[in-house]
Amino acid sequence: xxxxxxxxxxxxxxxxxxxxxxxxxxxxxxxxxxxxxxxxxxxxxxxxxxxxxxxxxxxxxxxxxxxxxxxxxxxxxxxxxxxxxxxxxxxxxxxxxxxxxxxxxxxxxxxxxxxxxxxxxxxxxxxxxxxxxxxxxxxxxxxxxxxxxxxxxxxxxxxxxxxxxxxxxxxxxxxxxxxxxxxxxxxxxxxxxxxxxxxxxxxxxxxxxxxxxxxxxxxxxxxxxxxxxxxxxxxxxxxxxxxxxxxxxxxxxxxxxxxxxxxxxxxxxxxxxxxxxxxxxxxxxxxxxxxxxxxxxxxxxxxxxxxxxxxxxxxxxxxxxxxxxxxxxxxxxxxxxxxxxxxxxxxxxxxxxxxxxxxxxxxxxxxxxxxxxxxxxxxxxxxxxxxxxxxxxxxxxxxxxxxxxxxxxxxxxxxxxxxxxxxxxxxxxxxxxxxxxxxxxxxxxxxxx
Numbered sequence: 001x002x003x004x005x006x007x008x009x010x011x012x013x014x015x016x017x018x019x020x021x022x023x024x025x026x027x028x029x030x031x032x033x034x035x036x037x038x039x040x041x042x043x044x045x046x047x048x049x050x051x052x053x054x055x056x057x058x059x060x061x062x063x064x065x066x067x068x069x070x071x072x073x074x075x076x077x078x079x080x081x082x083x084x085x086x087x088x089x090x091x092x093x094x095x096x097x098x099x100x101x102x103x104x105x106x107x108x109x110x111x112x113x114x115x116x117x118x119x120x121x122x123x124x125x126x127x128x129x130x131x132x133x134x135x136x137x138x139x140x141x142x143x144x145x146x147x148x149x150x151x152x153x154x155x156x157x158x159x160x161x162x163x164x165x166x167x168x169x170x171x172x173x174x175x176x177x178x179x180x181x182x183x184x185x186x187x188x189x190x191x192x193x194x195x196x197x198x199x200x201x202x203x204x205x206x207x208x209x210x211x212x213x214x215x216x217x218x219x220x221x222x223x224x225x226x227x228x229x230x231x232x233x234x235x236x237x238x239x240x241x242x243x244x245x246x247x248x249x250x251x252x253x254x255x256x257x258x259x260x261x262x263x264x265x266x267x268x269x270x271x272x273x274x275x276x277x278x279x280x281x282x283x284x285x286x287x288x289x290x291x292x293x294x295x296x297x298x299x300x301x302x303x304x305x306x307x308x309x310x311x312x313x314x315x316x317x318x319x320x321x322x323x324x325x326x327x328x329x330x331x332x333x334x335x336x337x338x339x340x341x342x343x344x345x346x347x348x349x350x351x352x353x354x355x356x357x358x359x360x361x362x363x364x365x366x367x368x369x370x371x372x373x374x375x376x377x378x379x380x381x382x383x384x385x386x387x388x389x390x391x392x393x394x395x396x397x398x399x400x401x402x403x404x405x406x407x408x409x410x411x412x413x414x415x416x417x418x419x420x421x422x423x424x425x426x427x428x429x430x431x432x433x434x435x436x437x438x439x440x441x442x443x444x445x446x447x448x449x
Contacts, residue, residue, distance in 0.1 A: 015119070015121075015123060015124045021069075021116070021127065022112075022127070024109050025109060025112045025113055025116065025127055026069060028109050028110060028112070028113030029069060029072065029113045029116050029117065030061055030065045030068055030069055031061060031113075032082065032086055032113055032114070032117055033068040033069070033072055033082055033117075034057050034060045034061040034064075034065075034068065035057065035085070035089065036081070036082045036085030036086060036089075037049075037052075037053075037057070037060060037068070037082075038057065039085050040081060040085075044078075044081055045078070046071045046075050046078050048067055048070075048071060049064060049067055049068060049071055051337070051341045051342070052064040052067070072117065079117060079119070082117055083117050083118045083119075086114060086117055086118065087118075090110075090114060093110065093111060093114050094114065094118060097111070097114060097115055097118055097120045097123075097126075098118075098120055108126075111126055112126050112127045115127060259410075259411040260411065262325065262410075262411055262414065263411035263412070263413050263414060265324075265325055266324055266325035266411075266413060266414045266415070267413065268324075269324025269325055270323070270324045270325075272324075311437075311438070311441075312438065312440065312441055312444075313441075314441055314442075314444045314445035314448065316437070316441065317417070317437055317441055317442065317445050318363070318445070320415065320417045320435060320437070321359075321363040321365045321417070322363070323415040324415070325366075325414055325415065326363075326365040326366070326415045326416075326417060327365065327366045327367075327368065327410060327414065327415070327416045327417070328356075328359075328360075328363075328365050328366065328367045328368070328417050328419065329368050329370065329403055329406055329407065329416060329417065329418045329419070329429075329434075330352075330356060330367070330368070330369045330370065330418075330419045330420075330442070331370060331399060331400070331403060331418070331419060331420035331421075331422065331425060331439070332348075332349065332352055332369045332370055332371040332372075332399070333345075333348070333371055333372055333399065334419075334420045334421055334422055334425075334439050335352060335419060335420075335439040335442055335443065336348035336349070336351070336352050338421055338439040338440060338443065339439070339443040339446075349371065349382070352369065353369060353382075353384070353385050353388055353390065354385060355446045355449060356369055356385070356387075356388045357385035357386055357387055357388050358449045359445070359446070359449065360386075360387030360388055361386070361387055362449070366389075367387060367388045367389065368388075368389040368390075368391060368406060369388055369389070369390050369391070370391050370392075370393070370399050370402050370403050370406070371390070371391070371392050371393070371399060372392075372393055372398060372399035373392040373393040373394060373395065373397070373399075391406075400420075400422060400424065400425045400428075403418060403420070403425060403429065404425075404428050404429065404432065407429045407432045407433070407434045408432055410433075410434075412433060415435070416429075416433070416434040416435065417434065417435050417436075417437055418434045418435070418436050418437065419436075419437050419438075419439055419441075419442045420436065420438075420439060421438050421439045421440070
């Protein structure tokens with residue numbers, strides 16, 4: 001293979017960046033590698049990138065971005081091949097970089113990314129300048145947003161002042177009206193006092209009339225008692241009908257009833273497990289136990305800290321599955337493509353489901369395995385193994401979204417463990433209350449089955 005410009009001795013190949021590659025330039029570099037990736041054969045790819053050869057360009061840039069950037073930096077032959085693809089796709093920029101005069105009208109980020117791949121003389125300066133230009137653009141954009149926010153706040157302050165001024169005037173007018181109304185009420189009060197005296201005389205007259213009405217009321221009370229007994233009988237019938245209705249409602253189980261019952265079972269099992277873990281005695285606390293003292297064999301905080309485990313230790317997964325009513329949700333293809341990506345998809349699924357069935361039998365936890373339905377060319381004829389629920393995402397729905405739906409369907413408080421290396425999935429389920437676990441931890445746990 002003929003070595004292209006920018007790859008020979010004495011040029012930019014000996015230059016080294018003295019700082020990390022700017023993120024904006026890195027994204028353009030990964031895109032260039034992803035675009036040139038499809039034009040190479042599997043044999044021309046580095047070993048660590050061959051598993052992504054059949055990925056679409058957007059999925060390749062998403063899942064293999066770090067691996068492609070590392071291979072481009074550490075493998076000169078791979079960088080040279082990507083450079084050749086870049087020269088075919090962008091001959092003008094490549095020629096300008098070889099001549100040492102980048103085009104002024106070109107995007108600085110595109111120029112810097114091309115320079116990083118082709119490595120002409122002075123490529124470090126181009127990459128550094130692109131990073132500084134991106135930082136200046138971000139700073140200018142933030143400054144413009146700050147000025148706009150300041151103007152908005154000033155306008156809101158002026159409006160608030162006008163509103164306060166108008167509100168003050170309104171309150172003053174209301175205060176004047178209240179004073180006038182109070183004076184009117186004083187006059188009415190004096191008139192009411194005289195009315196009270198006349199009312200007292202009228203009250204004495206009414207009392208006499210009341211005695212006559214009371215006698216008539218006794219007669220009506222007897223009639224009311226008989227009516228009350230009739231109404232009580234009807235009330236008993238209504239209560240019996242209501243109890244029958246409630247019984248029917250209790251027998252009709254709804255999804256919310258199931259969620260509440262499952263959460264209740266989880267709390268009860270957790271309380272029983274905590275009682276067994278703490279070895280609580282069946283007797284009540286004695287007065288002597290309230291005296292502050294050191295008992296022999298008592299566990300200290302240092303002893304408890306010594307029991308901590310690393311997040312990558314498979315024993316962490318065992319502890320999580322030992323929780324009451326635990327539910328293990330597995331991102332199927334994420335685990336299989338981490339552990340054995342060279343196998344066909346059908347064999348990947350069968351191997352994973354067999355291992356999950358054994359884990360379910362050992363732990364007693366509920367296990368659900370989710371696969372991406374977009375990977376299927378036809379419906380899968382698969383008998384789920386004992387103890388494992390197998391789900392495929394519907395068309396237009398990714399396996400990641402199906403996993404988030406499963407987590408949201410669980411009641412708050414139930415322990416849910418999600419196995420996936422996808423950072424977006426892990427962050428999403430963690431916000432929903434689930435515990436994310438890396439795929440590598442589950443694979444190491446399978447080795448103990």
